[in-house]
Amino acid sequence: MDPKLYKAAMTGDLHFLESLNEDDNSNFLCQVTPKKNTVLHVAAEFKQSEFVQAVTQRCPLLFHQANSNGDTPLHVAARVGYSEIVHIFISQAQTLHVDVESGQVERHKELLRKVNEDKETALHCATRNGHYLSVKLLIEADPEFSNFTNDAQEPLLYLAAARGFYDIAELILNASPSSSSHVGPNGTTAFHAATYNRNQDFMKIILKTRPNIIREQDNLGWTPLHYAAYWGFAELVRLFLDHDSFVAYVLDNDGESALHIAARIGQINAIEEMIKCCPDVCDLTDNKGQTALHAAVLGRQEKVVKYILETPGLKGLINKPDKDGNTPLHLSAISKNYKIIDILAMDERVDIKATNKKYLRAVTLFPRHQESGFKAAKARYLLKHHGIQGVQLLINTGFKVKQPPVEEMLLGSVNTKSMDNGEKLNFEKRSALETNMLVAMLVATVTFTAAFTMPGGYKSEGPDQGLANLTTKAAFKAFIFFNTTAFCFSVVAVYLQFQHFSRELPSSNSIHACYCKHHSNRHFRDGISICFWHARSASKIYRACYHCICIGWLLNINIHCRFVC
Template sequence: MDPYLYEAATGGDVSFLRRIRDGDVLLNHDLLLQRTPKDNNILHIAVEFKHIEFFRQVPNHYSSSLFWAANKKGDTPLHVAARVGCVEIVEFLIDQAKALQIRGADEESCHRKPLLRMTNLEMDTALHVAVRYGHLGVVVLLMEADPELCCLTNRADESVLFLAAMKGSAEIALYLLNESPVCPCFRGTNGVTALHAAVTRSTLTSKGIVRTMVSKNPEMTKNVDALGWTPLHYAAFRGNLEATRVLMQCDSSASYILDNSGMSALHVAAHAGHTKIMKELILLRPDICDLLNDQGQTALHAAVLGARVNVVEYILKTPELAAIINEADKDGNTPLHLATLHQNDKIIKVLSGDRRVDMIAINKEFSMPADMFLGDNIGEQETIRRAMVLDNLGCSVGVPFFQQQISRDFDKLEPLEKDTDKIRENQLRARPDDRNALERDDTKLLVATLIATVTFAASFTSVPGGFKDDGMPILYEKAAFKVFQFFNAASFYISILAIYNESTPITVLSIHLPTPSSLIQYSIGGMLSSL
């Protein structure tokens, strides 16, 4: 584009256009039709700066070529005016569309409407653009000129009402719903409607937009998106209590609709941690607590999978939901099984603290909750945290756990001679961390053994003060000697316990013992106290 022409458009130099219009300047015929690299003409540029006078001074024989020309993105000057929110230029272009005539055609049907409905490469009309950028004044002008614009969708299948809901533009949404002579289109991307979008915005709900949408199009409450979610699913997910009430009052049967995974709105609310939504759903449809997803899981399963302690506590405190406390899914897993599988200590504590929870329920793999908590750590020393959790579970383990433990224990005690080389090879290939762990274990055993040896000798062969002729210690009746004997004996027994705990595979009894490191520290403390 000619630099002088570009500067005139950006600066709004209307005197340049007046001279061309009045014939005072002899210019190349194509000068005003020049484009930028983006294919913008002078009006695309002028509208960015809201130069309305620049539009009014365009020579008549250039008007149709400039007013409705599209750039590389398919945007006309009207699209740009809608984006920047210039009401004056939008109104001017609407008037130009009305005045434009085509020979042999009706002006109303063939000129104004098609021009206002021109779309860009994304199939957006100027109304789509105005709604997307939140310009209510432009929306009003375009809707007054062509009310049916609110029925059009773009390439992404987005209607203008859907865009208003997604943007949270309450004023625009209310205008489209209440002022349009035709019912606006609700459609949106991937089956998500304007109602789906509105229930996720508390501001739209509080201003009565959800209620207005439902009253104008009550069938929308059961529309599902690509995931199979209804507006009620979305309201439950977002925790929008007011929207949930509006939807349930319109048609509470929507609460029975399951998504593509078999999840009801109750499942979604439980997974998201919204107990108030659950109460509202159960209040109007008490039997929805019996709904199961494709895995045969209840709302309590969903709460456990969502790590929602508050929902688990709510369900346990609600008498109407007592029937689902121990209900198993298709794999035979109760909610407690899932809590232990995912090692959620808080939920395990809450569930195991309720007497109604079956602590020894067996799933289809014949595993109890404690088995699933231990997982791949069978035969390994458990941490104090695991010991506390297993204490909550009652240390109830199933048959497979014991069988696997027995197999591992016997394999360790009686390795076949032909496997000796393989075992040695595996040890050599062990990761540095594993080798370091083995070395630390050996060191612990050595220290514990030395402590046991020293304390044993101190009690029977190297007693302080020596012995009398009758074999009794000389200091037997002294208080200090009794203190020595107590701490020395304690140190001896604790060191023996440390040796046992370090060298013996985990059992139901040993998981409650402190770690070997702690026991060794206690035994050393006992030795020092006896000095």
């Protein structure tokens, strides 16, 4: 395109047009840009209405010419939303007529309905950009114009609602109250789109003209109520159910109602509205036979689980199994949701012993995860000991039983008949460890005491005051040898028992194990204290008997054994 012509169209320079000879009009004005935009496209884009009027009078054929995207000058004018230019083009189109007897569509309507490469009309362009006046002019020129859809399968009513232009949507709806298409991409309707924007005024208008639109489902099987429940729009849930309560019972492709969706996402306000309007909606199950409580457990929604347990009208969901026989407690164990396990297991109405169709209880399913830690141990304990029922059973059978005979209390007898093989083995190991440690501690105590009650007493005068009187006697040396040896090995035995006890801690599947592992560093501190205790006693023995050569040798053995251990 000639630069002067392009600049004149951009600035609306009418003097430039007047300076052209009439012979130059046809060829000069028909120049195009690299994108095949004509001078009318350029003038419309820059909103030069007087220039557009002058060009259409000089060269009417430019009105029909499309650019490389298929856009006519009317598309451009509608997109920029300059209603004055839109009116000029509509008037220009209406000056063209066709013989009515031929049965063809009127020529001006054909021009108004011309589509671009995206199958969009000028009305689509005006609607997409929210230009109310341009939309109004185009609809008045052709009321049936509103039934066209583009390549994206977006009818005008849906497009306006999805964009939030409800004044335009109402304009389109009034032009064809019942005939205009409202179904958009993936089966979503204009009502679905309005649900997202929460425009109740438009919803009430469209429900008056199309009352059944509220039941229409998209490709997922979701109604507008499903989406309102998903987003937690309680006021819309109330509006929808007041208009048509049947929609609460509509199931999606997975058999889930809006109540299932709200429970899975955690929208308690939406759940309350649905239960208030339709109390029996809680009986609905999905394709797997799962209730809203199952959905809440799978969605890890602790507050929803608590709400359902606290709502009297929903108590029938507590132990209801799905098609696999899994109760909500089973699903909480399978999904390793410790908090929900805690909530369910602590409710006395929950059947902890319930089995699914594979004859598995919740506690049987949980250990398969091989989880460790305090939360896992607590969950496993609650599942195993039946929550409140287990505590009640423990009180009835444990705390309130008759006191055992005194002999049994003194002997500390334990009934191992009810234990399995693993528990019996652990019990026997712990008993042996306790016995060995007791004996070793007794020997260490006796030998330690003997070091300060030397046979023959101590010297009370002279430079050797405080030393043993019998340090030169062979029998005394034998006493010191055996006493020190016994003390040394008894202390070593005590230390080894501590080490063995650390290795024999309970497995990570119990609360006791978590406690023991949490405090396992105490065994290390106990070992250090034994070392210092041993060194202290050895130094005292050496102080009393340092003249005896064998004592030094024994002390070296003593200290060497201590460090080796």
